[in-house]
Amino acid sequence: MDEPRRAFRKQLGEILLDRGWLQPDQLEQGLAIQNRQGGLLGQILVELGFVTEEQVVQAVTEQYGFPYLPLKQYTVDPAAVRLVPANVARQYCLIPVDRLADTLSVAMADPLNVHAVEDLETLSHCSVQVFMSTISDVNEMIQQHYRKPAEGADAPSN
Amino acid sequence: MKKTGKGRSLALLPRGLKEKLILSFVFMSVCPMLVIWYALVRSGFPRVEPDGQFAAIILLTIVLATLGFLILRNVILPVARMVSDARAIAGGEVERDIQVRGDDEIADLGASLSQITEQVRSHLTQLRDYGEQTHQLNLSINRKTLIFSDIFQISSMISQSAPLAEVTAFLLERLTQMEEFDLSILLEPAADRGQFEIRRVHGPADDAGSQAVSRGVRCRWLEEAFQENLPRVSEGPGALSDPETQILRARFGVTSMICQPLSVRGRRIGLLLCGSRKREPILFPEDSREFLKIFGRQLSIAMEKEMLSQQAKALEILDDLTGVYNLSYIQNRLEEEIQRAVRFHRPCALALFELADFSEHQQRVGLIAAEKILKQTASAIQIQIGEVDRLGRIGHHLFGVIFPERSKREATELARKIQEQVQVRCLGSGAASDHPIRLMVGVSENPLDGESGSALFERARQGLGCQPTERVTA
Numbered sequence: 052m053d054e055p056r057r058a059f060r061k062q063l064g065e066i067l068l069d070r071g072w073l074q075p076d077q078l079e080q081g082l083a084i085q086n087r088q089g090g091l092l093g094q095i096l097v098e099l100g101f102v103t104e105e106q107v108v109q110a111v112t113e114q115y116g117f118p119y120l121p122l123k124q125y126t127v128d129p130a131a132v133r134l135v136p137a138n139v140a141r142q143y144c145l146i147p148v149d150r151l152a153d154t155l156s157v158a159m160a161d162p163l164n165v166h167a168v169e170d171l172e173t174l175s176h177c178s179v180q181v182f183m184s185t186i187s188d189v190n191e192m193i194q195q196h197y198r199k200p201a202e203g204a205d206a207p208s209n
Numbered sequence: 210m211k212k213t214g215k216g217r218s219l220a221l222l223p224r225g226l227k228e229k230l231i232l233s234f235v236f237m238s239v240c241p242m243l244v245i246w247y248a249l250v251r252s253g254f255p256r257v258e259p260d261g262q263f264a265a266i267i268l269l270t271i272v273l274a275t276l277g278f279l280i281l282r283n284v285i286l287p288v289a290r291m292v293s294d295a296r297a298i299a300g301g302e303v304e305r306d307i308q309v310r311g312d313d314e315i316a317d318l319g320a321s322l323s324q325i326t327e328q329v330r331s332h333l334t335q336l337r338d339y340g341e342q343t344h345q346l347n348l349s350i351n352r353k354t355l356i357f358s359d360i361f362q363i364s365s366m367i368s369q370s371a372p373l374a375e376v377t378a379f380l381l382e383r384l385t386q387m388e389e390f391d392l393s394i395l396l397e398p399a400a401d402r403g404q405f406e407i408r409r410v411h412g413p414a415d416d417a418g419s420q421a422v423s424r425g426v427r428c429r430w431l432e433e434a435f436q437e438n439l440p441r442v443s444e445g446p447g448a449l450s451d452p453e454t455q456i457l458r459a460r461f462g463v464t465s466m467i468c469q470p471l472s473v474r475g476r477r478i479g480l481l482l483c484g485s486r487k488r489e490p491i492l493f494p495e496d497s498r499e500f501l502k503i504f505g506r507q508l509s510i511a512m513e514k515e516m517l518s519q520q521a522k523a524l525e526i527l528d529d530l531t532g533v534y535n536l537s538y539i540q541n542r543l544e545e546e547i548q549r550a551v552r553f554h555r556p557c558a559l560a561l562f563e564l565a566d567f568s569e570h571q572q573r574v575g576l577i578a579a580e581k582i583l584k585q586t587a588s589a590i591q592i593q594i595g596e597v598d599r600l601g602r603i604g605h606h607l608f609g610v611i612f613p614e615r616s617k618r619e620a621t622e623l624a625r626k627i628q629e630q631v632q633v634r635c636l637g638s639g640a641a642s643d644h645p646i647r648l649m650v651g652v653s654e655n656p657l658d659g660e661s662g663s664a665l666f667e668r669a670r671q672g673l674g675c676q677p678t679e680r681v682t683a
Contacts, residue, residue, distance in 0.1 A: 089553060090553065136656075136657075138656045138659075138660050139656045139657060142550070142551050142554060142655075142656040142660075143554050143656070144554055161554060164554055164555075166555060166556045166614070166615075166616045167554070167556075169616040169617075169618050169619075170556060170616055170617065170654070170656070170657050173616070173617055173618060173657065174657065
């Protein structure tokens with residue numbers, strides 16, 4: 052899968068600064084942590100409490116042009132969930148929401164993860180339509196639609 | 210011995226040998242000559258004396274001559290007897306006594322010879338005792354020499370890295386060659402405190418201990434020796450008589466026991482138990498205890514070396530033949546990569562490359578040629594993979610490559626390219642050209658095929674043989 056084309060040339064940090072949601076020293080602090088530990092800048096800034104998940108999602112949406120999907124207001128299709136094992140959903144932090152013909156709609160916390168999209172295509176033999184959502188919303192949906200590993204199965208709960 | 214007292218002065222015969230010889234000479238020579246001279250004179254003048262007187266003179270002469278002869282015989286016979294005794298003693302009959310009769314010089318000589326003989330006899334007895342002691346000493350030296358030879362041999366085995374089982378078996382066997390020990394046992398502590406497991410036994414074939422190899426041992430006497438790390442002895446008539454020790458003795462059929470703790474750098478690792486099966490309880494000599502200590506130290510060294518060797522082997526990360534990583538490293542690295550992949554929401558792929566029917570090929574071309582192919586294959590795969598990818602030889606003719614941050618699709622494409630290159634460069638030319646070897650590939654990925662390294666190995670192995678969609682062959 053090709054690298055997603057940016058709809059907007061600005062970096063995520065710049066967008067957050069422009070919108071006044073983040074201070075420059077906070078951005079430097081977040082970048083320092085990213086350089087040291089790796090990971091996603093948006094997630095780091097959220098964990099530091101500098102911005103909210105929604106602010107990061109809106110900025111990424113503006114940056115890359117991925118559509119935002121508010122999962123709490125959407126009904127997930129169990130048939131789509133069954134296409135993706137729980138460990139794959141948890142590892143890539145995604146939730147399949149719908150399947151229409153050969154297209155699988157997926158809400159992801161990190162829509163830039165091309166490997167995740169590749170694996171979804173391999174699993175489902177469908178093309179993947181990526182939506183963006185917050186990490187907490189995705190995790191909540193995963194909790195709702197997959198049984199916990201301690202319960203002994205990866206299969207969807209329904 | 211010289212006679213003393215009045216009896217000697219009242220004797221008819223003179224005491225001295227010289228006087229005896231003078232008297233016998235007088236009796237045998239001077240008196241007869243005087244008598245003969247007197248007879249000749251009388252025969253020239255027959256009317257001087259009557260004939261009867263002449264006969265009496267002749268008779269007296271004969272008597273005197275006989276007396277002289279007897280005195281001379283009395284001198285000669287003791288000398289001759291003494292000579293005979295002396296010769297017999299000189300010939301080795303030191304127990305023979307020289308008979309002493311009378312109190313003349315010959316008797317003194319006989320007494321002196323008798324004294325000499327007695328001293329010789331005493332010296333011979335001492336010599337015999339010394340000889341016996343020397344014999345015992347030689348036996349002891351020979352025994353110790355043999356034991357030292359065994360110790361050197363065991364040291365040699367340890368230094369040459371002989372297997373621990375071989376060293377243990379030899380050491381236990383040599384212990385039972387010592388006179389005091391009929392049975393030797395290696396005990397190791399079991400998981401259950403106070404319990405010992407019998408690792409190895411050496412003794413007579415019908416020994417009770419040999420039949421107890423599979424069973425454990427529990428005895429406070431052993432536990433105390435183990436905990437205190439000090440040798441313990443149950444020997445002699447005053448041996449420990451508590452029921453546990455009695456049971457232990459009866460179990461191994463021994464009357465006396467000695468145990469030597471084994472330790473490595475202060476850590477207790479086992480016990481060396483030896484026993485005597487002699488009917489009566491014995492006391493173990495000090496040197497036997499010392500030798501048991503030495504044998505115990507040697508066994509401890511051998512066990513420590515084995516442990517270190519296993520630790521070193523566990524720390525090895527490279528395959529001896531090909532120089533790429535080994536199975537242990539690949540397994541550990543794969544688990545780490547999976548953890549990293551989970552943390553950073555990335556995939557991690559594993560590809561297995563197997564040389565098909567390689568065992569039959571090795572039988573055809575021989576070990577050296579087969580190893581050459583393995584080296585070439587490893588080398589060819591190595592140059593195809595990236596810096597962060599890891600290649601390992603994980604089976605005799607099975608290689609594995611970890612592809613961090615590669616999806617299954619990417620890893621499969623890479624594996625296909627590697628397979629083609631290896632097939633062209635190594636397996637389709639040279640020694641293998643007459644019998645081409647196929648390189649099979651199986652690929653798995655985290656998270657698609659599992660969340661653990663073992664799951665990825667299993668799925669990749671299935672890909673090698675079972676699932677055509679994931680299997681790539683030339």
